[in-house]
Amino acid sequence: MIEIKEDQIASLLKEAIEQLRTEDDRRLVSFTKKIATANPLQFFEAAKHIRENRAFWTSSSQMLWLTGVGTAFEMGADESRFEVIEAAWNKILNEAYIHNPYEVPGTGIVAIGGMSFDPENTQTELWKKFRPSQFRIPEFLLTKYDSSYYLTINVCVRKNDHAKQLAEELRLIEQKLLTERALPDHGLYIQDENEMDSDKWMDIVRRATEEIRKQNVEKIVLARELRLTFNRRADISPVLNNLLKTQPNSYIFAYEIGDDCFVGATPERLVKVEKNKLLSTCLAGTAPRGETKEEDMKISEALLNDEKNRQEHDFVVQMIKRGIKDYCTQVAIPDEPIVRPFKNLQHLYTPVTAQLKDGYTILDIVKQLHPTPALGGSPKEESLAFIREHELLDRGWYGAPIGWMDSSNNGEFAVAIRSALIQKNQASLFAGCGVVKDSDPQSEYEETKIKLLPMLTVLGG
Numbered sequence: 001m002i003e004i005k006e007d008q009i010a011s012l013l014k015e016a017i018e019q020l021r022t023e024d025d026r027r028l029v030s031f032t033k034k035i036a037t038a039n040p041l042q043f044f045e046a047a048k049h050i051r052e053n054r055a056f057w058t059s060s061s062q063m064l065w066l067t068g069v070g071t072a073f074e075m076g077a078d079e080s081r082f083e084v085i086e087a088a089w090n091k092i093l094n095e096a097y098i099h100n101p102y103e104v105p106g107t108g109i110v111a112i113g114g115m116s117f118d119p120e121n122t123q124t125e126l127w128k129k130f131r132p133s134q135f136r137i138p139e140f141l142l143t144k145y146d147s148s149y150y151l152t153i154n155v156c157v158r159k160n161d162h163a164k165q166l167a168e169e170l171r172l173i174e175q176k177l178l179t180e181r182a183l184p185d186h187g188l189y190i191q192d193e194n195e196m197d198s199d200k201w202m203d204i205v206r207r208a209t210e211e212i213r214k215q216n217v218e219k220i221v222l223a224r225e226l227r228l229t230f231n232r233r234a235d236i237s238p239v240l241n242n243l244l245k246t247q248p249n250s251y252i253f254a255y256e257i258g259d260d261c262f263v264g265a266t267p268e269r270l271v272k273v274e275k276n277k278l279l280s281t282c283l284a285g286t287a288p289r290g291e292t293k294e295e296d297m298k299i300s301e302a303l304l305n306d307e308k309n310r311q312e313h314d315f316v317v318q319m320i321k322r323g324i325k326d327y328c329t330q331v332a333i334p335d336e337p338i339v340r341p342f343k344n345l346q347h348l349y350t351p352v353t354a355q356l357k358d359g360y361t362i363l364d365i366v367k368q369l370h371p372t373p374a375l376g377g378s379p380k381e382e383s384l385a386f387i388r389e390h391e392l393l394d395r396g397w398y399g400a401p402i403g404w405m406d407s408s409n410n411g412e413f414a415v416a417i418r419s420a421l422i423q424k425n426q427a428s429l430f431a432g433c434g435v436v437k438d439s440d441p442q443s444e445y446e447e448t449k450i451k452l453l454p455m456l457t458v459l460g461g
């Protein structure tokens, strides 16, 4: 393993710059080093006044933490989004200069990003900064994997760049980012709340059950938005800190674009690929937590035996099974779900394991799986058509895949639920629920209320 030394960074940059022919040419140079320690959240906070566009991710097991700062390279797509991103990603990886002596997932060139729930739905002002698909390779990436820390610096060099000067600038920023600092106080309280009239929303649920009874569609997931106004501009790092403290076993994420930041604590993995081993999760079917251990157990047992919830869950299991079968070998799915408790709710849960066949990428699987019936419905096209026509909501990136991928075809995407789009002193929170033929609109409304809680609580609610 060859560690990179400070003076070698300038030579590496120089070598890359000298290869460029025209002033329009650019090339990504990436070097990774192991560092003693760094706090991912403090790194995120330190970046606030240095670079725009921060990103934060921790897996539900907290095995991997990523903090991305700035943008070395951006990939975006409005149409054919999987194909366009895959082509741009391959081009970057083919041309880049990479110095990464570690074979650790989430180090080196890592693209962090996400996409909108439904590119065919009309995009409103609310989500105007978030493209149908967008990924960034951060300029500075802190990776915590298990108990080791790595810093990757990615620079997009141009012909007229001065290698020594660039290396010195990077060194100074690195120093600032790694300086320990206290997180700011939260200090948020809610001044105003706005949401669609509950009766109107329950009417949409009723219409969905009618549509299902007509047998055109089996399950439709309907969501709603809660708009909050705060006493002050919301700082993102204390929100993340509170989510880390209050939402164990969840993916905590943030993706910032200018003044907007999409933040969440989702329990739902879409897919993880590590060294070709694939993991996916079916999570659908919901019940509240009990006040006592006994009550909790009782509710959990009832959930496991509830026909409506089992049906909602099974749509997801069957779809994931179909979605991955041509891309994987050794697919293993238990026959029965288990109940997985989270802070505010419990869900039916079925894990899926498989081996990804050579030649396929994590994006191929995301394309196959999104949206699963946990967020869209079943059948897919019919449920999406209903959502587009009746939901009256721009879901934006809510309910869609969010995650990362590295140059060794490792990566992980979660489904961005239990989330909020924070915009200075305002935020939109989203929550949805699976509607099947016997769904009761009032109970579905209550369920979305509980699903809003994780974000509401950390935002001063």
Ligand SMILES: C=C(O[C@H]1C=CC=C(C(=O)O)[C@@H]1O)C(=O)O
Binding pocket: 221, 223, 268, 283, 284, 285, 286, 312, 347, 373, 374, 375, 417, 418, 430, 431, 432, 433, 434, 451
């Ligand atoms: C759509 C959401 O949850 C999904 C994930 C788990 C359980 C669900 C349910 O039981 O309805 C939903 O399908 C949400 O939290 O906004």
